[in-house]
Amino acid sequence: MTTTTVDPVVALSGVTRDFGSGPVVRDLDLDVRRGEFLALLGPSGCGKTTLLRMIAGYLEPTAGELRINGVDASRTPVRRRNIGMVFQSYALFPHMTVAGNVGFGLTMRKVGRGERERRVREALELVGLGHLADRRPAQLSGGQQQRVALARAVVLRPDVLLLDEPLSNLDAQLRVQLRDELARVQRETGLTTVLVTHDQEEALAVADRIVLLHGGRIAQEGTPREVFERPRTRFVAEFLGYRNVLELPGRGEVAIRPEHVRVHAATCPESASDTSAEVLTGTMRSATYRGTFSTATALVALGGGQVELHGVTAGPEPAPGDPVRVELPAAAIVPLHPDQEDPR
Amino acid sequence: MIRRPVLTLVAGLAVFFLLFPIVVVVGIAVTAGTALAFPPEGLSLRWFADAAAYEPFREALVTSLLVAGLATALALAVGVPATYAIHRRSPRGRNLLQTLFLSPLIVPELVLSFALFQFFLVQAGIDTLSALVVGHAVLLLPYTVRVTGASLMAADPALEDAAAGLGAGPLTTFFRVTLPVIAPGVVAASILSLLTSFNNVPLSLMLTSRRVETLPVSMLSYVQTSFTPMVAAVSTLLLVLAVAVALVTERLVGFQKVFGKSGS
Numbered sequence A: 001m002t003t004t005t006v007d008p009v010v011a012l013s014g015v016t017r018d019f020g021s022g023p024v025v026r027d028l029d030l031d032v033r034r035g036e037f038l039a040l041l042g043p044s045g046c047g048k049t050t051l052l053r054m055i056a057g058y059l060e061p062t063a064g065e066l067r068i069n070g071v072d073a074s075r076t077p078v079r080r081r082n083i084g085m086v087f088q089s090y091a092l093f094p095h096m097t098v099a100g101n102v103g104f105g106l107t108m109r110k111v112g113r114g115e116r117e118r119r120v121r122e123a124l125e126l127v128g129l130g131h132l133a134d135r136r137p138a139q140l141s142g143g144q145q146q147r148v149a150l151a152r153a154v155v156l157r158p159d160v161l162l163l164d165e166p167l168s169n170l171d172a173q174l175r176v177q178l179r180d181e182l183a184r185v186q187r188e189t190g191l192t193t194v195l196v197t198h199d200q201e202e203a204l205a206v207a208d209r210i211v212l213l214h215g216g217r218i219a220q221e222g223t224p225r226e227v228f229e230r231p232r233t234r235f236v237a238e239f240l241g242y243r244n245v246l247e248l249p250g251r252g253e254v255a256i257r258p259e260h261v262r263v264h265a266a267t268c269p270e271s272a273s274d275t276s277a278e279v280l281t282g283t284m285r286s287a288t289y290r291g292t293f294s295t296a297t298a299l300v301a302l303g304g305g306q307v308e309l310h311g312v313t314a315g316p317e318p319a320p321g322d323p324v325r326v327e328l329p330a331a332a333i334v335p336l337h338p339d340q341e342d343p344r
Numbered sequence B: 001m002i003r004r005p006v007l008t009l010v011a012g013l014a015v016f017f018l019l020f021p022i023v024v025v026v027g028i029a030v031t032a033g034t035a036l037a038f039p040p041e042g043l044s045l046r047w048f049a050d051a052a053a054y055e056p057f058r059e060a061l062v063t064s065l066l067v068a069g070l071a072t073a074l075a076l077a078v079g080v081p082a083t084y085a086i087h088r089r090s091p092r093g094r095n096l097l098q099t100l101f102l103s104p105l106i107v108p109e110l111v112l113s114f115a116l117f118q119f120f121l122v123q124a125g126i127d128t129l130s131a132l133v134v135g136h137a138v139l140l141l142p143y144t145v146r147v148t149g150a151s152l153m154a155a156d157p158a159l160e161d162a163a164a165g166l167g168a169g170p171l172t173t174f175f176r177v178t179l180p181v182i183a184p185g186v187v188a189a190s191i192l193s194l195l196t197s198f199n200n201v202p203l204s205l206m207l208t209s210r211r212v213e214t215l216p217v218s219m220l221s222y223v224q225t226s227f228t229p230m231v232a233a234v235s236t237l238l239l240v241l242a243v244a245v246a247l248v249t250e251r252l253v254g255f256q257k258v259f260g261k262s263g264s
Helices: A048-056 A098-108 A113-126 A142-154 A172-189 A200-206 A224-229 A234-239 B005-029 B046-053 B055-089 B094-106 B109-124 B128-154 B158-165 B170-181 B183-199 B202-207 B215-225 B230-252 B255-260
Strands: A008-018 A023-033 A037-041 A063-068 A083-086 A160-164 A193-197 A209-214 A217-222 A244-248 A252-256 A262-265 A278-289 A294-302 A305-313 A323-328
Touching (some): A008 A048, A023 A048, A023 A217, A037 A200, A048 A083, A048 A160, A083 A142, A083 B158, A098 A113, A098 A142, A113 A142, A113 A172, A142 A160, A172 A200, A193 A200, A209 A224, A217 A224, A217 A234, A234 A244, A244 A294, A244 A305, A278 A305, A294 A323, B005 B230, B055 B094, B055 B128, B055 B170, B055 B183, B109 B128, B109 B202, B128 B183, B128 B202, B158 B170, B170 B183, B202 B215, B215 B230
Parallel strands (some): A037 A193, A037 A209, A262 A305
Antiparallel strands (some): A008 A063, A209 A217, A244 A252, A262 A323, A278 A294, A278 A323
């Protein structure tokens, strides 16, 4: 085994998966470091679930190598890997009790009865369900079922905990609550974790590191802050909610979030506070009152054409058709790099 | 008094036509006389006693139960794994397989039974009972494949993935996860199969011999020579059996659950 600077639990190199109609994951290199909480983020069809299923062992890579703890596991079937998986549908066994579900993996591993019962109890207490051990899944709420699924995966002390869109079947409020719980359980167990999600908020909130996938390749990776505040390409910027992508003279292609763009009536005195801001002039298109602020859309002349910019306006909104001044604070302007060759 | 006279009349007629034959059969069965007459001439259970004592019927009943039980077991043993393979392993020619397993429903039963007669009894020289069991099993396959298939389609395929992820091999997964989950479908398929086999005439007619007969065939040959209310008594007993099976099913699993969800 070669020593590396980091200690990857899962190491993928040159991994490709093709279902027969073009690769879904293409020539991908990725290390999952010991103890980290990694989020695979991307729109549907970006290959994130395929990637997760290859790490789990439900799919074999068409090409490339997958190592788990330094050992080639590309052809190892899922039942011989030590993974813990939480499914989108939870996939709890409906004919078993909660304790039966959580203990199933231990029974398969021939763990003795006494130890099995102790570990099942610990796992259920970890997710706060110690009192529901004898219930059936059908008697539990969605959130409780989700916790049982988590306990069932965690109880095996897996090499890597895999979460496939675990919160997508829950309503918004519960989703936030269980998201924090997921982060807590991961911290307390120290398990290396890979989360698949299309919800950027979820990824930003829980992950140590985000890998954003596009067309089966890594579009960008980094800490949540790095990825969110410094998207590299137009695709990443747009996926993360940068609604304004434009060519600025002297700066090239840039992105800026609408909440940073300020739209003023042209008659308003210029603020002297931010002298480095880019200032554009145009006409007001529409405004929507949102309570503490209003969102505004303005048309500005740029590079010989008209560009629509989304921003916010404070105070009285200019009427549609009014001349406006649009300010882009320099610190909020993110320079973009050309997209990698179109993967499709 | 009657708020919707036309509707009530139509509904009443429907119920009448459904129940009338049953009433007639039961009526004839409890007659004290010797003729197949309705209404009965006096009440008696003598024909039930006669039927119970009639040796050909007793033997035929044992044969029928044996054939129904064995054929159902055989059809489940072949049908359930086949359904599992069709729905979970997506084999090549999956649609062809599915159609093949349903074909006994489409091929006229007499054609099927003649083919089986030719093959089993004439060419292979298999004994009557085995031929009956295998023949009935072929006839029951569509039910087992269809009904358990509906249960499988309703079950979350991620359950089997989950079991594999927890370290279970394919056999363990099938017996500890898949089979318990589709158990209501298997029970429904069993009941349907038992009743279908027990009531079958065309296939049994072709495959039975003078010495080994199923109950419906035995009744048919009895009716061709004798006209006593004994056949009505046997029919009544069969009716009671069917109702009993239905009630037990209802108590055990619930009709809605077994037949309602399986659908087409």
